[in-house]
Amino acid sequence: MHIDERADEIKICAYCPLMCKNVDAFHRHDGTETSAPHIRNMMLQKILQEKENPKDHPPETHLEEAAEVLYKTTLGGESTAWCGESMDIRANMIAGRTDVVEHGYAPPAVEDVRHRSQREHNAYGEPHNQRFANIDSTVLNRFQDRTAPSVGLWIGCTTAYYEPEIFESLAAILDASDVAAGIVEEERCCGLPQYKLGLRDTALDLMEHNANAINNRGFETLVVDCPECYRALNDYYPHFGHDISPEIVHSSQFIQTLLEEGTLELNSTVSETVSYHDPYELSRHTAPIDRNEYDTSDIHEPPREVLDSIPGLHREELRHNRNKAFSCGGDIGVRKMHPDVAQKVGQTVLDEVVTAGADTVAVASPECKRHLSETITENDLNLEVASIPELVARTL
Amino acid sequence: MSRISQSLLYEELRSIVGEENVVESEQEQVAHSMNCNWYTRQLWMDDEAIPVPAVGVYPHTTEHVSQIVAFAHREGIPVTPFGMGSSGMGGNVPEYGGILVDLKRMKDIVDVNEESLTATVQPGIGNWEYEDYLNERGFTSGHLPASHYSATVGGMLALRSAGRLSTAYGKIEDMILGMEVVLPTGEVVKTKPVPAHAAGPDLDQLFVGSEGAFGIITEATLKIHHFPDERRFRAILFPDFESGYTAMRKIVQKGLTPALARLYNEEETARTFKETWGVEKEGAYVILSWDGPEPVVDAKERSALEICTAEGGEDMGADRGREWWENKYADYYPNEDSVQNYQALRGGHSDGMAGTVTTSVPYDKAEEAYQAMETAFEEKFGDEYTAWIHAHFSHWYNSGTMFYSRWHIRDIPADTDMLKLYNEVWSTLVPISLEYDGVVDHHHGTGRLLGRFLRKQDEGSHDVLANIKESIDPKNIMNPGVMGLGGH
Ligand SMILES: Cc1cc2nc3c(=O)[nH]c(=O)nc-3n(C[C@H](O)[C@H](O)[C@H](O)COP(=O)(O)OP(=O)(O)OC[C@H]3O[C@@H](n4cnc5c(N)ncnc54)[C@H](O)[C@@H]3O)c2cc1C
Numbered sequence: 102m103h104i105d106e107r108a109d110e111i112k113i114c115a116y117c118p119l120m121c122k123n124v125d126a127f128h129r130h131d132g133t134e135t136s137a138p139h140i141r142n143m144m145l146q147k148i149l150q151e152k153e154n155p156k157d158h159p160p161e162t163h164l165e166e167a168a169e170v171l172y173k174t175t176l177g178g179e180s181t182a183w184c185g186e187s188m189d190i191r192a193n194m195i196a197g198r199t200d201v202v203e204h205g206y207a208p209p210a211v212e213d214v215r216h217r218s219q220r221e222h223n224a225y226g227e228p229h230n231q232r233f234a235n236i237d238s239t240v241l242n243r244f245q246d247r248t249a250p251s252v253g254l255w256i257g258c259t260t261a262y263y264e265p266e267i268f269e270s271l272a273a274i275l276d277a278s279d280v281a282a283g284i285v286e287e288e289r290c291c292g293l294p295q296y297k298l299g300l301r302d303t304a305l306d307l308m309e310h311n312a313n314a315i316n317n318r319g320f321e322t323l324v325v326d327c328p329e330c331y332r333a334l335n336d337y338y339p340h341f342g343h344d345i346s347p348e349i350v351h352s353s354q355f356i357q358t359l360l361e362e363g364t365l366e367l368n369s370t371v372s373e374t375v376s377y378h379d380p381y382e383l384s385r386h387t388a389p390i391d392r393n394e395y396d397t398s399d400i401h402e403p404p405r406e407v408l409d410s411i412p413g414l415h416r417e418e419l420r421h422n423r424n425k426a427f428s429c430g431g432d433i434g435v436r437k438m439h440p441d442v443a444q445k446v447g448q449t450v451l452d453e454v455v456t457a458g459a460d461t462v463a464v465a466s467p468e469c470k471r472h473l474s475e476t477i478t479e480n481d482l483n484l485e486v487a488s489i490p491e492l493v494a495r496t497l
Numbered sequence: 498m499s500r501i502s503q504s505l506l507y508e509e510l511r512s513i514v515g516e517e518n519v520v521e522s523e524q525e526q527v528a529h530s531m532n533c534n535w536y537t538r539q540l541w542m543d544d545e546a547i548p549v550p551a552v553g554v555y556p557h558t559t560e561h562v563s564q565i566v567a568f569a570h571r572e573g574i575p576v577t578p579f580g581m582g583s584s585g586m587g588g589n590v591p592e593y594g595g596i597l598v599d600l601k602r603m604k605d606i607v608d609v610n611e612e613s614l615t616a617t618v619q620p621g622i623g624n625w626e627y628e629d630y631l632n633e634r635g636f637t638s639g640h641l642p643a644s645h646y647s648a649t650v651g652g653m654l655a656l657r658s659a660g661r662l663s664t665a666y667g668k669i670e671d672m673i674l675g676m677e678v679v680l681p682t683g684e685v686v687k688t689k690p691v692p693a694h695a696a697g698p699d700l701d702q703l704f705v706g707s708e709g710a711f712g713i714i715t716e717a718t719l720k721i722h723h724f725p726d727e728r729r730f731r732a733i734l735f736p737d738f739e740s741g742y743t744a745m746r747k748i749v750q751k752g753l754t755p756a757l758a759r760l761y762n763e764e765e766t767a768r769t770f771k772e773t774w775g776v777e778k779e780g781a782y783v784i785l786s787w788d789g790p791e792p793v794v795d796a797k798e799r800s801a802l803e804i805c806t807a808e809g810g811e812d813m814g815a816d817r818g819r820e821w822w823e824n825k826y827a828d829y830y831p832n833e834d835s836v837q838n839y840q841a842l843r844g845g846h847s848d849g850m851a852g853t854v855t856t857s858v859p860y861d862k863a864e865e866a867y868q869a870m871e872t873a874f875e876e877k878f879g880d881e882y883t884a885w886i887h888a889h890f891s892h893w894y895n896s897g898t899m900f901y902s903r904w905h906i907r908d909i910p911a912d913t914d915m916l917k918l919y920n921e922v923w924s925t926l927v928p929i930s931l932e933y934d935g936v937v938d939h940h941h942g943t944g945r946l947l948g949r950f951l952r953k954q955d956e957g958s959h960d961v962l963a964n965i966k967e968s969i970d971p972k973n974i975m976n977p978g979v980m981g982l983g984g985h
């Protein structure tokens with residue numbers, strides 16, 4: 102998407118009387134004026150206006166000025182959730198970033214992601230040929246050996262490289278439920294991190310590759326734990342002409358079904374007070390990408406219902422939850438370009454966890470797990486972060 | 498004015514607040530001038546020069562602010578305090594360059610005293626964050642302006658802001674108990690947060706509403722309240738504006754203190770009913786609410802409804818009132834129509850503009866004052882342009898009321914001098930308010946836009962303000978130009 106396609110929406114945000122300024126997660130913690138939502142849009146509005154009324158310089162020269170500014174947001178969607186017009190300001194930012202990149206003004210950190218993604222097929226630049234190296238090989242081998250399973254497990258980059266226990270826990274849950282699942286061995290990054298940074302071409306290459314790889318496997322259901330991958334496969338792939346044949350199901354939905362069907366039984370007890378942190382890609386973004394309305398089909402309840410069925414687990418809701426949840430700052434762009442702000446954003450979520458009286462943050466996203474764990478370590482807090490599959494696997 | 502070099506300026510400020518809290522980028526300085534200011538936004542869009550600060554600085558502590566201001570005083574550098582930039586009156590625009598002190602990184606909630614019901618905060622906390630924090634603990638500030646998501650506590654204090662529930666909870670100047678202020682020379686004054694005193698004049702009231710001209714507010718202790726057990730709404734439709742106005746006056750003067758109290762004129766009423774509920778209705782529409790223990794709310798509501806019925810009011814039920822409350826910010830989100838004031842920019846030209854006059858007037862003059870404004874506006878601008886004005890009365894006192902007149906002008910020819918036209922509107926409307934014993938403004942402040950009218954508001958008071966300014970800010974560095982003081 103390019104800014105011309107978002108002209109009406111950009112104009113509205115550009116002239117907004119600052120109605121989401123205090124709720125924007127990045128701006129609230131950073132305070133710089135260029136991170137304010139209306140300013141980011143005004144920079145784009147100026148370009149659009151000059152396209153209509155040409156000046157003595159090409160309008161795109163302003164993209165250079167806009168370049169840094171457009172990356173000063175988590176894309177977490179707080180603005181949209183609070184906005185009385187439900188404006189999809191995130192789509193405005195992605196459009197602006199895409200134009201920035203295509204005109205050669207990508208900030209160095211974004212260029213770096215492009216190179217890493219092209220070289221190693223993941224935004225982190227971890228070696229592709231080591232993608233599954235951190236996962237317990239006995240578990241992995243079982244998945245690799247299966248012929249024509251109907252269920253597939255999508256691993257995702259963050260889990261593969263940094264949080265392998267999430268995959269191992271999911272595998273244990275599937276084993277306990279007698280579900281014989283396979284994986285997509287040719288799996289690469291889903292492309293959404295690149296798309297969100299404006300690296301459209303890189304993202305589209307990854308999407309095309311993955312779509313073919315998935316469709317060749319012949320799964321009926323593909324279980325996806327990473328919310329970013331979930332959203333990419335569900336919304337972005339079809340949008341870019343890559344229909345995915347298996348049904349895409351979030352891991353929490355899949356576990357919920359196993360529990361409801363009685364295929365999965367949770368035997369032992371955990372004694373933890375847990376707060377669930379809604380990742381923004383599940384809680385307010387599982388909508389088709391080219392629409393403005395706020396979506397109501399987001400995944401709010403399955404993670405909660407799974408947690409509530411864990412024997413002994415006590416759950417306390419965070420003050421800001423579901424579509425009004427605070428984002429945690431784990432987004433790759435902010436982590437790379439503004440690590441200090443990313444930490445402060447994460448700290449807000451952890452403050453809410455402490456206020457709620459929980460000792461564990463349950464997450465439905467490997468990126469949230471990684472980021473919040475690091476924030477806890479950095480700030481020397483006495484909290485644990487655990488993914489939902491891990492918490493469930495503890496009871497098997 | 499200072500002759501200090503840019504690099505020395507940066508160096509000095511970095512040594513006070515640290516490198517990460519000094520922003521040097523040109524973009525950042527430009528962004529600081531483009532908040533709710535219609536005119537600077539227009540100029541920037543057209544690549545015209547706009548006033549920008551030489552440097553933006555983000556203090557974290559009172560000590561930082563004190564050192565920055567002391568340095569500015571020594572060097573004679575202008576200082577503009579900045580909250581969230583939601584004021585459209587221009588007081589947040591650094592007209593004379595210099596140092597812009599952005600207070601948004603001073604945003605701690607220092608203390609909440611649950612027994613004395615007070616909260617002490619740093620000035621840069623956003624009102625939404627502040628209220629959210631209190632609500633989570635069972636309290637409320639009672640201050641909910643339409644800029645809930647875009648104003649800081651410091652900025653609201655600096656402009657004597659009013660929230661939607663002001664008829665019961667008061668304006669922000671009624672909520673302040675004690676303050677810490679860095680004076681234009683860098684010294685710090687701190688007043689005790691006591692409920693009342695007779696130990697000389699109330700210094701807090703000198704700084705509240707001083708628009709950054711008398712110093713920078715660095716901490717404030719405010720009243721807070723238990724979140725009400727009961728919050729009840731009621732909507733009433735009166736046959737005409739006069740009957741609604743009389744009922745509202747009587748309700749307030751009888752001590753039935755509604756929290757929310759809004760009366761719309763006939764045009765606004767017709768529009769609201771049609772657009773919101775799809776019903777054609779004539780008359781004047783009122784929304785009321787009460788906060789408090791249930792029996793108290795019951796009693797107040799019952800007595801108020803009796804007054805409304807006696808004045809011919811038709812009870813429209815609780816739901817319409819509640820619905821308004823639940824969508825209380827809805828009118829402020831931009832849409833296709835409202836961006837009309839900016840969107841048709843052609844060579845720097847917008848074909849629309851809009852603004853709001855807020856004033857408070859004694860009861861015996863308010864209706865007349867409003868009618869006079871409406872007539873003058875339509876006569877002056879109605880022939881040449883598409884122009885309309887509408888109003889609601891939404892903050893009520895024992896002796897008078899406040900009205901909020903929103904004016905719009907559209908279809909402005911491309912060769913029009915926009916700034917001249919804009920100023921002409923204010924020059925038409927504000928003197929009418931003064932003529933009917935009203936004020937220059939009720940809750941937006943005067944800034945650079947309306948400061949010029951302040952001298953005409955009260956007899957002799959502007960000279961007193963000017964003398965105070967001169968004595969506490971001998972080098973005229975603190976936000977020169979606001980309130981008609983110290984501009985060049
Ligand atoms: C959509 C919208 C709705 C609004 N609704 C209301 C409403 O219902 N009620 C209402 O009262 N106002 C309303 N306003 C106006 C505005 O929000 C207020 O004037 C508010 O008080 C400004 O706060 P700020 O933090 O944005 O201050 P800024 O705009 O940044 O600054 C305003 C003035 O205060 C000075 N200042 C800021 N911080 C300090 C400080 N710490 N010490 C000293 N001086 C300081 C600045 O120099 C400037 O002169 C509305 C504005 C908008 C855009």
Ligand code: SF4
Pocket residue numbers: 113114115117118119120121122138139180181183184185186187188189190830831
């Ligand atoms: S998302 Fe909504 S509130 Fe935020 S800038 Fe856009 S229109 Fe305004």
